[in-house]
Amino acid sequence: MALVLHSGAGNKNAYKALIAAEYSGVKVELVKDFQMGVSNKTPEFLKMNPLGKIPVLETPEGGIFESNAIARYVTKLKADNPLYGSSLIEYARIEQWMDFGATEIDAGLARWLYPRLGFGIPYNASMEEFAINFFKRSLDALNTHLANNTYLVGHSVTLADIVVTCNLYMGFSRIMTKAFTSAFPHVERYFWTMVNQPNFKKVMGEVKQADAVPPVASPKKAAAPAKEAKPKEVKKETPPPAKAAAEAVEEEAPKPKAKNPLDLLPPSKMVLDDWKRLYSNTKTNFREVAIKGFWDMFDTEGYSLWFCEYKYNEENTVSYVTLNKVGGFLQRMDLVRKYAFGKMLIIGGTPPFKVKGLWIFRGQEIPQFVMDECYDMELYNWTKVDISDEVQKERVNAMIEDQEPFEGEPLLDAKCFK
Ligand SMILES: N[C@@H](CCC(=O)N[C@@H](CS)C(=O)NCC(=O)O)C(=O)O
Numbered sequence: 001m002a003l004v005l006h007s008g009a010g011n012k013n014a015y016k017a018l019i020a021a022e023y024s025g026v027k028v029e030l031v032k033d034f035q036m037g038v039s040n041k042t043p044e045f046l047k048m049n050p051l052g053k054i055p056v057l058e059t060p061e062g063g064i065f066e067s068n069a070i071a072r073y074v075t076k077l078k079a080d081n082p083l084y085g086s087s088l089i090e091y092a093r094i095e096q097w098m099d100f101g102a103t104e105i106d107a108g109l110a111r112w113l114y115p116r117l118g119f120g121i122p123y124n125a126s127m128e129e130f131a132i133n134f135f136k137r138s139l140d141a142l143n144t145h146l147a148n149n150t151y152l153v154g155h156s157v158t159l160a161d162i163v164v165t166c167n168l169y170m171g172f173s174r175i176m177t178k179a180f181t182s183a184f185p186h187v188e189r190y191f192w193t194m195v196n197q198p199n200f201k202k203v204m205g206e207v208k209q210a211d212a213v214p215p216v217a218s219p220k221k222a223a224a225p226a227k228e229a230k231p232k233e234v235k236k237e238t239p240p241p242a243k244a245a246a247e248a249v250e251e252e253a254p255k256p257k258a259k260n261p262l263d264l265l266p267p268s269k270m271v272l273d274d275w276k277r278l279y280s281n282t283k284t285n286f287r288e289v290a291i292k293g294f295w296d297m298f299d300t301e302g303y304s305l306w307f308c309e310y311k312y313n314e315e316n317t318v319s320y321v322t323l324n325k326v327g328g329f330l331q332r333m334d335l336v337r338k339y340a341f342g343k344m345l346i347i348g349g350t351p352p353f354k355v356k357g358l359w360i361f362r363g364q365e366i367p368q369f370v371m372d373e374c375y376d377m378e379l380y381n382w383t384k385v386d387i388s389d390e391v392q393k394e395r396v397n398a399m400i401e402d403q404e405p406f407e408g409e410p411l412l413d414a415k416c417f418k
Contacts, residue, residue: 002027002028003027003028003058003059004030004057005017005028005031005055005057005058005070006034006039006045006048006055006058007030007031007054007055008034008054009034011054011055012166012167012169013166014030014054014055014067015169015203015204016067016068016070016071016162016163016166017067017073017074018030018203019162019166019203019204020071020074020083020159020162022202022203023081023083023162023199024074024075024077024081024083025078026077028074031058036054040052040053040056048063048064048065049063049065055067055070056070057074059073067166068098068102068163071159072159082158083157083158083159084158085153085154086154090153090154090158093153093160094152094153094158094159094160095160096160097153097160098160098163098164100138100164101160101163101166102167104135104141105138105139105142105164105171106167108131108134108138108139109135109167109170109171111127111130111134112131112132112135113170113174115127115128115131115216116128116175116213116214116216117214118216118217118218123217136183139183139187140184142164142184142187142190143184143185143186143187144186146186146187146189146190148315148317148318148321149321150190150321150325152164155320157194157197157199161194165190165194168187168191169195172191172207172209172210173208173209173210174214175210175213176209176210177210177211177213178209178375181209182378185312185379188375189325189379192332192375193331196328196331196332260339260369261368261369262339262363262367265302265362266301267302268301268303268362269297269302270297270298270299270302270303271297272339272340272341272362274297275293275294275297275341275360276341278290278293279294279341279400280418286401287397290400290401291397291401298387300387301364302362303360303363304360304361304363304384304385305358305359305360305384305385305387305396306358306359306360306361306384307357307385307392307395308356308357308383309356309357309381309383310354310355310356310379310380311379311381313353313354313355314352316346316354317351317352318351319346319351319353319412322346322353322412323346323413326344326346326355326415327415328376329374330342330344330415330417332376333370335369335373335374336367336369336374337417339362339363339367340359340360340361340367340417341360341416341417341418342358342359342416342417342418343357343399343400343402343415343416343417344414344416345399345406346412346413346414346415347406347409347411348409348412349409349410349412356399356406358385358395358399358400
């Protein structure tokens with residue numbers, strides 16, 4: 001009998017086991033036609049979880065409730081699962097971060113979000129202030145840890161990352177706007193890196209950050225009876241336990257896809273793909289062939305060149321963390337691949353490493369949708385290249401060809417976005 005997870009399709013607590021299952025090669029199926037308020041009230045369900053809460057995992061040996069316990073069980077079905085680290089101390093730290101997720105992130109978020117949704121404790125402005133400060137303290141600690149660590153424990157994804165990301169998911173998608181999260185840049189980087197991992201994406205789909213703090217639900221709405229019985233649409237976030245009150249935050253219907261504004265610009269004589277090909281195919285005489293070819297084809301009206309420099313270079317104290325950070329940035333720039341080319345240099349023989357880059361964007365400005373959708377952009381200072389200045393032009397050349405030393409220092413690595 002396959003393992004059956006009893007939950008709606010978009011439940012952040014159910015995601016924990018589903019993502020762990022993807023990493024572990026374990027088959028877990030979501031129960032069919034789950035209806036909140038109906039399916040979780042049946043005698044069969046209550047036998048598996050007397051609390052009547054979801055998620056519940058149905059196994060051949062009976063039910064398991066509590067999402068962390070379910071995720072642990074699924075993880076342990078695979079012998080020596082790397083999701084549980086490779087030593088006792090790693091195991092302990094994985095457990096530590098999972099507890100942190102439950103008692104700091106989940107609890108902190110609940111105190112802030114649920115009163116606004118009219119669930120549980122009634123909304124009160126000074127209690128909210130306390131809740132936000134409590135939560136910020138937790139996020140600050142997480143941010144400090146992530147300044148020097150790509151993952152919570154060790155050098156790859158563990159169950160701690162799965163659980164804590166699922167805990168953060170509700171915050172990012174429901175209440176933590178960009179204005180709030182920008183104070184925690186490492187948490188931002190971590191969260192977006194995690195939710196874009198293929199095994200997370202398969203389960204969570206595309207994650208979007210909340211663009212506003214939900215308004216306080218009116219007492220009438222808050223007190224309204226649960227609409228739990230309404231069947232859920234697959235792949236949409238199931239509101240938190242407060243589904244009754246969560247009426248206040250209606251799900252939006254998908255909007256038709258608008259044409260990219262860059263496609264509306266006057267045509268350019270420069271074909272970016274030609275440049276990308278020339279760059280990739282030039283193996284010798286790079287300066288004479290590729291760099292010369294670049295300036296021959298560069299269209300100053302259709303494209304612009306930009307230098308970028310990481311704002312927090314002093315934090316780049318660990319080489320692989322710095323490399324991962326840049327790698328993640330380039331992954332997230334995928335949305336602009338048709339309209340951009342970039343070089344990112346990781347500079348220095350010893351830490352802290354400097355990260356500097358060169359980008360070509362279609363149009364005369366950095367495209368707004370990139371600024372809006374790729375949070376890394378804000379972590380860099382951007383300066384438009386003045387190509388009438390020979391010194392700046394030569395710097396462009398040096399960056400394109402990974403010149404070493406670069407500005408007097410060796411290169412740790414050079415990455416290309418093409
Ligand atoms: N600590 C539990 C939380 C379970 C929970 O609160 N589930 C909510 C949905 S996210 C629920 O079933 N609420 C229904 C209710 O409170 O009756 C876990 O991690 O599994």
